[in-house]
Amino acid sequence: MAIRLEEYRSGEYRRGFQYQFFLPSHINESWTWDTPQINQLVEKAAIRLGELNSYARLVPNIDLFIQLHVTKEAVVSSRIEGTKTNIDEALLPEEEINPERRNDWREVNNYIRAMNDAIQTLETLPLSSRLLKQAHQTLLTNVRGEQKMPGEFRTSQNWIGGSSLADAVFIPPAHEHVPELMGDLEKFLHNDEIQMPALVRIAIAHYQFETIHPFLDGNGRIGRLLITLFLVSEGILSQPLLYPSTYFEKNKGLYYDNLMRVRTHSDMLQWLKYFLVGVEQTATEAVAALTNIIKLKSDIETLIHNNFGRRTASATLLLQQLFKHPILSVDQAATICGVNYRPANELVALMCKQQILREITGQSRNRLFAFEPYLELFNLK
Numbered sequence: 001m002a003i004r005l006e007e008y009r010s011g012e013y014r015r016g017f018q019y020q021f022f023l024p025s026h027i028n029e030s031w032t033w034d035t036p037q038i039n040q041l042v043e044k045a046a047i048r049l050g051e052l053n054s055y056a057r058l059v060p061n062i063d064l065f066i067q068l069h070v071t072k073e074a075v076v077s078s079r080i081e082g083t084k085t086n087i088d089e090a091l092l093p094e095e096e097i098n099p100e101r102r103n104d105w106r107e108v109n110n111y112i113r114a115m116n117d118a119i120q121t122l123e124t125l126p127l128s129s130r131l132l133k134q135a136h137q138t139l140l141t142n143v144r145g146e147q148k149m150p151g152e153f154r155t156s157q158n159w160i161g162g163s164s165l166a167d168a169v170f171i172p173p174a175h176e177h178v179p180e181l182m183g184d185l186e187k188f189l190h191n192d193e194i195q196m197p198a199l200v201r202i203a204i205a206h207y208q209f210e211t212i213h214p215f216l217d218g219n220g221r222i223g224r225l226l227i228t229l230f231l232v233s234e235g236i237l238s239q240p241l242l243y244p245s246t247y248f249e250k251n252k253g254l255y256y257d258n259l260m261r262v263r264t265h266s267d268m269l270q271w272l273k274y275f276l277v278g279v280e281q282t283a284t285e286a287v288a289a290l291t292n293i294i295k296l297k298s299d300i301e302t303l304i305h306n307n308f309g310r311r312t313a314s315a316t317l318l319l320q321q322l323f324k325h326p327i328l329s330v331d332q333a334a335t336i337c338g339v340n341y342r343p344a345n346e347l348v349a350l351m352c353k354q355q356i357l358r359e360i361t362g363q364s365r366n367r368l369f370a371f372e373p374y375l376e377l378f379n380l381k
Contacts, residue, residue, distance in 0.1 A: 005033035010266040011211075014174070016157065021171045022263055024181065024211045027204055028188040031196055035269060041276035042197045048283035049199075049236060055287055056239050064323040065293050066239060069286075072378050073243035074111035077224050080249050083107050088360070088375060091327045096361070096368065106143045111221055114138040118229055119240050127189060127233045129153075129182050132222055139218045148216035153178045158216055170260065172213035181212045189230065202230045203275040207262055224248070241286050247278040292377050297323070300356060300373070307354060311347050314339065318347065319356075326371035327360070 011024035056062050068087075075087050085104040089097060090112070097105045114135040125131050137151030149155070154175050161169025173181060185208050188194070189201065209223045224245050231237045248255040258274045261267045297319075304315045314337040321336050322328070328336075334344035348369055351357040357369040 002030040002032050003027075005031060005038070005268055005272075006035065008266050008268050010262050010268070016165075016171070016174055019157075019165045019168075019171055021157065021174050022211070023173045023177060024208060024263075026181070026184045027208050028184045028191055028194075030194050031200070031204070033269075038200070038269070038272055038276070041273060041280070042199055045199055045276045045279040045283065046197070048280045048287070049231075049242065052241060052283045052286050052290075053237050055290055056237075056241055059290060059294060061320070061323075062239055064320065065290065066241070067324050068326065068374070068378060069241055069243060069289075070112055070115050071108075073224075073228070073245055074108045074115065076243070076249050077221050077245040078104075078108050078111055080224075080245060080252055080255075081220050087378060088327065088370060091325070091370075092368065103144055107139075110139050110141060110143060111225075114221075115225060115228070115240070118225065119232060122229065122233050127226075127229050129186055131229070132226065135225060136215055136218055136222055139221060144217075148218075153182065153214045154216045156216070158213055160213065170263065172211060178212060178214045181208075182214050185209060185212065198230075198234050198236055199276060199279055200272060202227055203272050204268065205230070206275070207259060207268070207271055210259055211263060241290070242279070242282055243286075244278050244282050246285070247282050289377060293323075293374070296373055296377065303354060303356075308350065311343075311350065314343075314347055315351065318351070322357075322371040323374065326374050327368055329366065329368055 009025055011022055013020040014023050059065070071087055071090050075085060075090055078085065083104045085101065085108045089101070089105060090108045092105075094102060094105060094109075117138055118131060118135045121131055121134065133151045133153070140148065140150035156175055157165065157171070159165050159168035159171045165171060185205060188208075189205055194201070206223055206227055209226055210219060213219045215222065227244055228237075228240050228242060231242060232240055254274070258271050262271050300319060301316065304312055304319065308315045318333055318336055325332075330341060330345045330348050333348050334341050337344060337347065339347075348357060352359060352369065356371065356373065358372045359367055360370045361368045
């Protein structure tokens with residue numbers, strides 16, 4: 001039975017113990033719509049995604065540039081949930097982080113590991129509840145949510161907003177409904193008999209995941225991770241270069257309001273419009289970021305060639321690694337370049353003089369240096 005978008009009913013409220021929870025409708029059906037704007041927005045977003053994918057294929061050593069995109073997404077997606085870590089902190093070793101901020105640091109770095117592991121796991125395991133549980137396990141390891149069933153769907157009631165069920169903004173379905181609802185969601189993601197644009201499918205799936213709220217903690221981050229994983233698993237993107245959290249975070253209220261409006265008014269149409277505009281904008285920004293990165297790499301390579309003399313080969317080798325790991329020590333530079341401490345120290349000093357690196361610890365020993373021009377491109381320095 002097809003679901004007509006304009007007549008969609010998002011679900012119903014059921015009575016729990018002294019509260020009402022929301023039970024969403026199943027989504028594993030064909031969807032149809034009569035609103036031309038949806039098709040127009042899908043087309044615009046798909047064109048931008050195609051440009052991003054084509055551009056990424058043309059960029060030499062694209063793997064060099066992936067890691068900071070992942071780090072930025074981890075920082076911003078965690079920030080939506082109230083974690084306060086910036087990108088340069090996220091890149092530092094844990095011992096360099098102030099003790100009172102280490103929990104936030106661990107949460108962001110767990111997200112980075114969860115993303116990287118999940119992308120790799122997609123090569124052998126389809127996008128599924130099992131894969132999402134693995135990512136959730138990584139996300140909540142040794143952080144504040146470690147007592148909240150890492151890697152397992154919840155077996156108790158949770159809520160969104162407020163301090164208890166009595167004053168909650170939204171109460172997701174009771175836990176006994178979670179396995180069936182997640183099974184329906186997983187089938188929807190992989191149902192080849194449903195003919196619909198992939199971007200509409202993942203927009204609906206993200207809404208449904210956030211409404212089910214299957215985990216006791218970390219649902220927002222896993223739900224946003226789901227978007228990127230789906231685009232990669234479907235071959236829409238060959239590399240994980242599209243991260244919508246920046247768009248969602250620009251106006252968190254609008255993000256939550258549009259999700260909530262589906263539940264209260266069955267307005268999936270408005271959610272789809274918001275989501276598709278976000279994909280188009282995010283893909284456009286990702287292409288611009290890649291363009292700026294390629295230009296920066298070319299400019300610095302020219303600067304090195306013209307100014308580094310006999311150190312040119314070592315500096316070029318170090319530059320390649322800086323795009324993957326933009327904060328390092330002299331000892332790390334020595335290992336990368338295969339030289340002793342003294343020539344590595346001289347090389348790092350020259351790169352500081354040329355404003356490629358900047359010392360960020362203010363120490364005479366155990367100094368760390370940041371690839372500042374690169375970090376600046378991500379506007380999260």
